[in-house]
Amino acid sequence: MRLRTLFVLITSLFLRAAGQNATEIVKKADDKMRGNTMQADMVIRTIRPTWSREMQCKTWMKGNNLAMILITAPAKDKGVVFLKRKKEVWTWVPSLERTVKLPPSMMGQNWMGTDFTNDDLVKESSVAEDYNHSIAGDTLIQGRTCYIINMIPKPEAAVVWSKVIICIDKKDFLELNCRFYDEDGKLVNTMNSYDIKTMDDRFIPTRFEMIPADKKGQKTEMIYKSVRYNQPIDDSFFTVEKTQTLY
Amino acid sequence: MKKLLLLVLNLSLASFSLAQDSTTVSKFFINGYIKDMQTFSIDSSFKNTEWGNLVHNRVNLKWKPSDNITGAVEVRSRIFYSDAPELPAGSIAIRNVNEYVNMQEVWVNTHSVVFTSNVERLYLDYRSGKFNFRVGRQRINWGMATTWNPNDIFNSYNFLDFDYEERPGTDGAKLTYITNNTSSLEFAYAHTALSNGNIGALKYAFNKWNYDFQILTGVYYDKPTVGAGWAGYIGDAGFKGEAQYFFAGRDSTGHLNLTMETDYKFAGDWYINFGLLYNNYGLSGPVNTANAIDLNLSPKNLMPTKWNFILTTTKQFSPRLSASTALLLSPGTNLFIFLPSVQYNLATNLDLDLFWQSFFAEVNNDFKAMRHLGYLRVKFSF
Numbered sequence: 001m002r003l004r005t006l007f008v009l010i011t012s013l014f015l016r017a018a019g020q021n022a023t024e025i026v027k028k029a030d031d032k033m034r035g036n037t038m039q040a041d042m043v044i045r046t047i048r049p050t051w052s053r054e055m056q057c058k059t060w061m062k063g064n065n066l067a068m069i070l071i072t073a074p075a076k077d078k079g080v081v082f083l084k085r086k087k088e089v090w091t092w093v094p095s096l097e098r099t100v101k102l103p104p105s106m107m108g109q110n111w112m113g114t115d116f117t118n119d120d121l122v123k124e125s126s127v128a129e130d131y132n133h134s135i136a137g138d139t140l141i142q143g144r145t146c147y148i149i150n151m152i153p154k155p156e157a158a159v160v161w162s163k164v165i166i167c168i169d170k171k172d173f174l175e176l177n178c179r180f181y182d183e184d185g186k187l188v189n190t191m192n193s194y195d196i197k198t199m200d201d202r203f204i205p206t207r208f209e210m211i212p213a214d215k216k217g218q219k220t221e222m223i224y225k226s227v228r229y230n231q232p233i234d235d236s237f238f239t240v241e242k243t244q245t246l247y
Numbered sequence: 248m249k250k251l252l253l254l255v256l257n258l259s260l261a262s263f264s265l266a267q268d269s270t271t272v273s274k275f276f277i278n279g280y281i282k283d284m285q286t287f288s289i290d291s292s293f294k295n296t297e298w299g300n301l302v303h304n305r306v307n308l309k310w311k312p313s314d315n316i317t318g319a320v321e322v323r324s325r326i327f328y329s330d331a332p333e334l335p336a337g338s339i340a341i342r343n344v345n346e347y348v349n350m351q352e353v354w355v356n357t358h359s360v361v362f363t364s365n366v367e368r369l370y371l372d373y374r375s376g377k378f379n380f381r382v383g384r385q386r387i388n389w390g391m392a393t394t395w396n397p398n399d400i401f402n403s404y405n406f407l408d409f410d411y412e413e414r415p416g417t418d419g420a421k422l423t424y425i426t427n428n429t430s431s432l433e434f435a436y437a438h439t440a441l442s443n444g445n446i447g448a449l450k451y452a453f454n455k456w457n458y459d460f461q462i463l464t465g466v467y468y469d470k471p472t473v474g475a476g477w478a479g480y481i482g483d484a485g486f487k488g489e490a491q492y493f494f495a496g497r498d499s500t501g502h503l504n505l506t507m508e509t510d511y512k513f514a515g516d517w518y519i520n521f522g523l524l525y526n527n528y529g530l531s532g533p534v535n536t537a538n539a540i541d542l543n544l545s546p547k548n549l550m551p552t553k554w555n556f557i558l559t560t561t562k563q564f565s566p567r568l569s570a571s572t573a574l575l576l577s578p579g580t581n582l583f584i585f586l587p588s589v590q591y592n593l594a595t596n597l598d599l600d601l602f603w604q605s606f607f608a609e610v611n612n613d614f615k616a617m618r619h620l621g622y623l624r625v626k627f628s629f
Contacts, residue, residue, distance in 0.1 A: 046566050053566055053595060074595045075278055076628035085429075088457055095412050097386045100393075101459055101478040103485030105512045113566030239428050245317075245374065247276070 022133035022149050026166065029173040030128050032202060035229035037062045042224050046114045049217035055112065058246075059121075064129070066238040067122040070246045077112070079247040084122040085238055087158070092243035099240050108160030115189065115210040115220035119160070130157035131164065141176045142194070144169045161188070172196075172203055187213040199227045276309040279321075280628045284410065286329075287621040291537075299329035303410070305367075315375055321368035321413075327361045339363060345402060346384065347418040347438045368416050379423040384416040387435045389450060389463065390489070391476040394557050395524045395549045397491035397504035398476045400467050401437050401446055405544045409588075409602055410624070417446075429454035443469045467546070470496050485510040493547060503527045504549055516563035522556070529553035531579040533609045537617050540582060540608060552577035567592040581609035598626045 037060070044055045056073040060066075067084040071077045079094035089102045107119045119125055131151035139146050146167040153159035162185060167177040178191040189212055193205030206224040236242070286299040303325050310318040327339050340353045340361045350366035370383030390396030394406050401417050417437035424432045430453035437446040448465025458479030465472055474491035488507040495501045508522030531553040534540060541551050554577060561571040573586040585605040593599050602622040607614065 048565065051567070053592075074628070076280070076596060076598070076626075078278060086457075088454075096388065097413070098388045098390060101391070101485065101487070103480050103483060103510050103512060105483040105485075109512045109514065110516060110563075113563060236428050239425070241379070241423070241425055241431065 022135045022147075023128065025135075025147055025168055025173065026131075026133050026149060026151070027128040029166075029168045029175050030126070032173050033175065033204060034061060034123075035202075037230055037233045039228045039231060039233075040224050041226045042222055044112075044114055044116070045221040045223070047217075047219050047221065053113075055114075060233055060237065061123065062233050062235070062238065064123065064126045066233075066235065068238055068243070068246075069121060071112075072247075081243040081246055082118075082122060083238060083240065083243050089118065089122060090240055090243065092240075094247065097244075099243065104158070107158070115212050115218065116222065117160070120210070125153075125157060125159045127151065127164070127166070130154055130159055136165070138170075139167055141167055141169070142196075144171065144174070144176065146170060146176055174203075174205055176205065189213065195223075199224060200229045202229065274311050276311070277306065278629060279304065279306040280626055282410070282624055282626045284622055284624040287623075289619045291615060291617050297329065297331045299327060299331070301328075301410075302326040305413070307368075315373055317372040317374075319368050319370050319372070320366065322364060323367045323413075324364040325362070326355075329359055331359075342440075343415045344440045344444070345415060345417050345437070347440050348384070349440075350384070367413065377425040379425070380420070382420040384418050385421065386414055386416050387419070387421055387437065388414070389461070389476075391459065391461065391478045392487045392489050392506050392508050392522065393510065393520055394508065394522045394559070395504075395506040395555075396489060397506055397546075397549060398461065398463060398474045398489040400448060400463075400465070400472065400474070400491065400546045401435060402546070407542065407544075407584075407586075407604065410622070419446075441468075445469075448472070467493060470494055470499075481509070483511065491546075501527075502547055504547070506549075516569075518561040518563075520557075520559040522559075524550055524555040524557075526550055526553055526555070529555075529577075529580075533580060533612065535611055537608065537610050540580070550577065552580045552582055554578055581614055583607040596628045598624075598628075600624045600626065 040059050042057055042059065044057065046053045054073070055071060055077070058070045058072060060068045065086045069082040071080045081092040083090045083092070087104070089106065090099050091102060092099050108117055110116070111118045111121050131153050134150050136148045136150045139148050146169050149166050149168060151164040151166060153161065161180045162183045163181040165179045166175060168175055174193065174196060176193050179187055180189040182188045189210055191208060191210050193208050195207040196203065196205050199206060204227070208222045209219050211219045282303040284301045284303065286301060288297045289295070303323070305321065305323045307321045308319065325339055340356050340363050342349060342351045350369070351363060353361070353363045355362035366384065368384050368386070370381050370385045372379070372381040387401040388399060389401065390399035402414050417439065419435060419437035421433065421435040426432060430451070433450045433452070435448055439445060446465065446467050448463050448467070450461055450463040452459065452461040454460070456479070458477050461476045463474045471494045472491060474489065476489035478485070478487040480486055486509050488505070490503065490505040493502040503525070505525045506522060508520060510518065510520040512518050526549060528548065529550060529552040530539065544550070555575060557573055557575045559571065559573040561569060563569040568591050570589045571587070575584040575586070584607070586603065588600065588602045591599045602624070604620040606617040608617055
């Protein structure tokens with residue numbers, strides 16, 4: 001009996017250590033992409049079988065709680081700003097000269113007609129904190145050996161997915177592939193990362209494509225034109241007042 | 248004034264070449280649009296139709312000589328043509344009495360064509376630390392809800408006027424003090440062309456329990472007023488509201504406008520918004536003549552009817568195509584408005600939009616269509 005208890009104890013300790021290991025890998029990869037603060041100029045290209053549309057924006061992020069996105073092109077959306085503070089999201093609409101608070105149900109839905117969700121852009125949920133992680137195996141992506149990690153949302157987390165499978169490069173901790181599953185366990189979106197290069201102080205993928213599973217010929221690309229990490233940004237930058245002055 | 252308008256119009260033409268790289272010109276920004284809208288109106292008998300065409304240009308200039316100072320000029324020009332026997336086109340030449348300084352120029356005003364330009368914004372803005380001061384013609388927008396905004400006492404949003412989302416400005420000044428990252432205090436004053444039509448009010452805005460709140464008090468057209476608004480959520484659905492009370496004067500009773508709404512974005516890009524408006528001055532029973540329903544809306548009169556319910560549904564079919572319908576019902580008076588629209592993006596900066604407005608009401612115990620309006624609009628943004 002004692003032996004069995006010991007066995008269970010050791011097994012559970014081992015499993016917990018393995019779980020922590022998976023969490024640490026995800027956290028390391030996430031920290032690498034986000035830094036303490038991050039500022040980026042990016043192009044977002046929505047691709048459909050017969051046409052495509054391009055959008056340009058600037059983003060500022062600080063930790064998990066603070067994010068701001070300014071749209072700089074096309075002309076009709078120029079000056080629109082999205083602000084996230086903790087769980088709240090606002091948008092500044094320059095033509096109306098008004099701030100509009102968005103309902104939480106917007107977070108899981110498409111952002112500005114792209115295949116990225118609001119959550120993908122402003123990172124309301126945290127891949128490190130809002131999920132339980134476990135290593136499911138190894139795989140080879142773009143010639144790099146990667147961990148396959150299953151991520152199951154914690155019960156209290158405001159996450160729209162039932163499961164996320166993420167592949168992280170073992171050497172440089174790069175998130176190279178990510179698959180998002182809905183409540184029925186059906187694949188909804190796949191994200192691939194490419195064009196790995198040094199930007200600012202780190203080696204990161206700089207082109208990401210989000211591919212909806214059930215729509216042939218559709219995808220959205222996000223390309224970093226420039227990125228700056230760990231520049232100090234005061235919390236007072238992430239305020240409703242500030243959204244009105246960015247453009 | 249003519250010189251200023253001509254200058255801005257010239258800049259507007261020049262901006263088509265500038266617009267491409269406007270972000271690289273760090274101190275000087277220009278944007279705007281040119282729209283052409285075909286309008287079509289049928290009366291209740293479906294016999295008399297009227298056609299019109301509106302060419303509509305807006306040029307927004309912004310000048311940022313330093314991080315603290317911003318100057319802005321925005322000019323709106325319209326050429327309206329109508330085949331109507333009377334002169335409905337003349338109405339666009341009427342100046343806005345909320346504006347104290349007349350900066351409107353009517354270039355052409357004939358039986359069927361009106362060409363007019365107005366300076367819609369002309370202000371200087373100064374920001375320093377926690378203070379922000381803006382003086383001149385500006386939009387002071389205190390609304391929080393989507394369809395109706397009782398708190399927007401400086402210039403109400405008429406939700407039927409879809410082609411003028413910027414709204415007119417008011418001549419005045421606004422001082423904001425940012426108390427901390429989630430709260431602010433604002434004082435605003437608007438001087439109008441009406442003898443006792445000035446507005447002065449103080450607003451305190453703060454964030455608590457994931458809700459934005461605001462409380463305001465001031466004087467509207469010589470009468471004291473108080474109001475409050477909120478924007479937050481219940482579960483995953485948005486929950487917003489605004490209430491504004493205008494105290495009784497010598498020859499009037501107290502006046503309350505109250506709105507509440509909830510919105511939700513469903514999977515598959517469906518968006519639904521349900522709102523209600525209570526206007527204690529509004530009509531609550533059937534009318535004997537259609538003219539009793541006055542759709543000239545103001546901050547005090549957001550709807551001519553007492554109880555109003557609106558259900559707006561929007562479906563985005565693709566990043567280029569979306570459609571929307573709004574159903575507005577005012578029980579008692581039995582006013583019903585049906586507002587479908589389709590938005591189609593032809594090219595990056597080119598949009599084609601179709602709007603429809605059908606008005607129905609019960610007049611002399613007979614529920615019938617009163618008027619139908621159709622609009623087809625092409626918009627080029629720069």
